[in-house]
Amino acid sequence: MPVKRKNRGRTKGQKGSEPMVQCDNCGAFVPRSKVQRVTRRVSLVRGDLARELKSMGAYIAENVITENLCISCAIHYGVLKVRAREDRKPTEFI
Numbered sequence: 001m002p003v004k005r006k007n008r009g010r011t012k013g014q015k016g017s018e019p020m021v022q023c024d025n026c027g028a029f030v031p032r033s034k035v036q037r038v039t040r041r042v043s044l045v046r047g048d049l050a051r052e053l054k055s056m057g058a059y060i061a062e063n064v065i066t067e068n069l070c071i072s073c074a075i076h077y078g079v080l081k082v083r084a085r086e087d088r089k090p091t092e093f094i
Contacts, residue, residue: 023070
């Protein structure tokens, strides 16, 4: 059966087996090298209150949330884009 990518969409190289990670959205188990990690900051206060406090010189803490998404969820939520065939990296098999 032909393969689409030389590395089969993974970055593990010649490391052997690796742990499986659960997708935070759909719950699918994905190899750790294949998962898409999304890091975003979430403020603890509302935006208008945060601007007012920041103008007064207050420090506003933020929580850092890291999510592990499988490829299909990352595409669905716009983390990854499907590139056109011409824009993809050319693969040359000899």
